[in-house]
Amino acid sequence: MSSAPHFLPTGTVYGTLLNFRAEVVALAAQMTQPPYKAPPKAPVLYVKTANTWSPHGSAIAVPATVPEVEIGASIGMVIGAEGDVEGFVLMNDLSIPHASFFRPPVKFKCVDGFLGIGPVLRDAQEVADPANFLVEVRIDGELKQSIVFSQLVRPAQQLLADVGEFMTLAHGDVLMLGCDLGRPLARAGQRIDISAPGFETLSNTLVKEAA
Amino acid sequence: MKHARVIFEGREHSGTSHEFNGQQDAAVRLDDGRIVPQEQLVWLPPLAPTARPRTILALGLNYADHAKELEFKAPEEPLVFVKGQSTLIGHRQLTHRPAGVQFMHYECELAIVVGKTAKNVKRDDAYDFIGGYTVANDYAIRDYLENWYRPNLRVKNRDTCTPLGPWFVDAADVPDPMALALRTTVNGTVTQQGNTRDMIFDAPFLIAYFSRFMTLSPGDLILTGTPDGVVDCKPGDVVVTEIEHIGALVNTIDAA
Numbered sequence: 124m125s126s127a128p129h130f131l132p133t134g135t136v137y138g139t140l141l142n143f144r145a146e147v148v149a150l151a152a153q154m155t156q157p158p159y160k161a162p163p164k165a166p167v168l169y170v171k172t173a174n175t176w177s178p179h180g181s182a183i184a185v186p187a188t189v190p191e192v193e194i195g196a197s198i199g200m201v202i203g204a205e206g207d208v209e210g211f212v213l214m215n216d217l218s219i220p221h222a223s224f225f226r227p228p229v230k231f232k233c234v235d236g237f238l239g240i241g242p243v244l245r246d247a248q249e250v251a252d253p254a255n256f257l258v259e260v261r262i263d264g265e266l267k268q269s270i271v272f273s274q275l276v277r278p279a280q281q282l283l284a285d286v287g288e289f290m291t292l293a294h295g296d297v298l299m300l301g302c303d304l305g306r307p308l309a310r311a312g313q314r315i316d317i318s319a320p321g322f323e324t325l326s327n328t329l330v331k332e333a334a
Numbered sequence: 335m336k337h338a339r340v341i342f343e344g345r346e347h348s349g350t351s352h353e354f355n356g357q358q359d360a361a362v363r364l365d366d367g368r369i370v371p372q373e374q375l376v377w378l379p380p381l382a383p384t385a386r387p388r389t390i391l392a393l394g395l396n397y398a399d400h401a402k403e404l405e406f407k408a409p410e411e412p413l414v415f416v417k418g419q420s421t422l423i424g425h426r427q428l429t430h431r432p433a434g435v436q437f438m439h440y441e442c443e444l445a446i447v448v449g450k451t452a453k454n455v456k457r458d459d460a461y462d463f464i465g466g467y468t469v470a471n472d473y474a475i476r477d478y479l480e481n482w483y484r485p486n487l488r489v490k491n492r493d494t495c496t497p498l499g500p501w502f503v504d505a506a507d508v509p510d511p512m513a514l515a516l517r518t519t520v521n522g523t524v525t526q527q528g529n530t531r532d533m534i535f536d537a538p539f540l541i542a543y544f545s546r547f548m549t550l551s552p553g554d555l556i557l558t559g560t561p562d563g564v565v566d567c568k569p570g571d572v573v574v575t576e577i578e579h580i581g582a583l584v585n586t587i588d589a590a
Contacts, residue, residue, distance in 0.1 A: 168486070173388075
């Protein structure tokens with residue numbers, strides 16, 4: 124085991140909704156109906172506030188009122204000093220399950236501890252194309268989801284460009300590529316492992332919220 | 335005390351408000367004792383840096399009259415969105431209006447600055463966790479509104495679009511934050527008026543509500559929403575968002 128401290132971001136962490144084609148297909152019929160009325164034009168982003176950050180290996184408390192949480196495995200692009208991508212990191216973007224995407228998901232996504240963060244930043248130099256990323260999600264050791272990052276609506280560079288059209292990502296900010304459809308559910312007592320070739324596995328255990 | 339963070343002669347300083355030529359708050363007394371008029375300073379958001387990126391929560395539709403103006407019924411729980419730190423700018427800076435947009439408006443808001451770590455705070459104790467207040471101008475560009483996580487970040491998280499300041503005012507100096515007059519002028523004409531007493535969800539409620547599911551840390555911000563009276567602003571417009579006892583935040587629109 125390495126004794127180096129686990130990676131934590133220094134900037135704002137942004138998540139991206141609807142950046143996997145299967146998510147868009149699943150919602151296609153609803154997109155033209157109220158309250159949405161039209162498919163999204165710009166990237167649909169949200170913020171994972173600093174109170175959500177859980178380093179690799181830490182326990183994540185599940186609120187007593189929530190039977191299960193949704194596991195949003197993703198990969199975050201970490202922005203470098205020149206506005207480039209300096210590296211990639213595994214993310215476990217937890218949510219309280221919610222069916223509506225009309226209002227910002229603060230109470231579903233900004234719960235204390237609700238973002239597991241991979242132990243090590245993978246240098247961007249090692250990555251030929253983020254479309255080759257393959258991520259697996261295991262709950263108590265059992266494979267629950269395999270995610271193929273060639274299925275993005277906006278591949279990494281296009282997502283960066285389209286977000287950059289309206290806001291500057293600062294050095295240290297993180298932009299997640301998205302979470303695919305079929306996000307598994309897990310409950311207190313379970314261990315979640317998120318792994319990908321070339322990355323050190325991200326593990327977190329869900330625990331009951333202290334009374 | 336009203337605290338500022340400014341750049342003067344190439345160096346960053348903290349300071350406090352000072353009168354100048356008989357005008358209250360017209361200058362800053364720098365940490366080295368010099369007294370410098372407002373217009374000679376480059377103003378930063380008046381908050382000390384935080385170890386981790388500060389959480390910036392912002393309320394939509396938190397004044398009954400504004401909710402009505404926007405044809406929404408008043409929300410039953412806070413409508414809240416999150417902003418990134420890099421959208422913040424200081425007093426007397428420029429905010430960019432993108433080319434070709436039809437409706438870009440200011441929002442004069444009382445900003446709560448969290449003073450100490452808050453988790454599961456009771457409403458009755460909430461004021462103990464507020465360090466102070468400042469003024470935020472939470473610009474929106476309505477052309478970009480989409481009904482996905484609305485208000486979406488393209489509307490609300492733009493560079494330069496959240497002026498903050500000029501002062502951080504200690505909570506102890508604001509006896510009743512829920513009875514402060516707000517007003518906005520555009521080129522000297524009053525376009526927005528309201529009072530914080532008309533908030534749907536007041537400061538203690540918000541501290542209690544958020545701290546139920548998220549730990550608030552010192553330096554985190556809650557922008558508490560804006561009353562009725564938002565109008566389109568064009569390049570060249572000087573927008574002053576002012577809150578009684580807190581300060582008058584000056585901003586100028588320019589073409590992006």
